[in-house]
Amino acid sequence: xxxxxxxxxxxxxxxxxxxxxxxxxxxxxxxxxxxxxxxxxxxxxxxxxxxxxxxxxxxxxxxxxxxxxxxxxxxxxxxxxxx
Numbered sequence: 001x002x003x004x005x006x007x008x009x010x011x012x013x014x015x016x017x018x019x020x021x022x023x024x025x026x027x028x029x030x031x032x033x034x035x036x037x038x039x040x041x042x043x044x045x046x047x048x049x050x051x052x053x054x055x056x057x058x059x060x061x062x063x064x065x066x067x068x069x070x071x072x073x074x075x076x077x078x079x080x081x082x083x
Contacts, residue, residue, distance in 0.1 A: 024050075
């Protein structure tokens with residue numbers, strides 16, 4: 001959607017959210033999350049950079065061919081069989 005990402009480190013977002021590139025990863029507490037959101041709200045340049053990069057990340061890494069390749073790789077590694 002072209003918006004900056006603020007997320008906690010909870011075992012998933014770390015694969016996609018890259019610090020100061022496309023979003024901010026926070027500790028799992030309200031103060032840290034609020035601090036990250038405030039930094040984006042008060043810094044237009046940071047907001048724009050993160051937003052554009054977040055969209056590019058999704059377009060480049062979450063498209064159907066990438067999803068298919070990642071699923072195929074995970075399947076082969078897990079079950080040791082070719083699709």
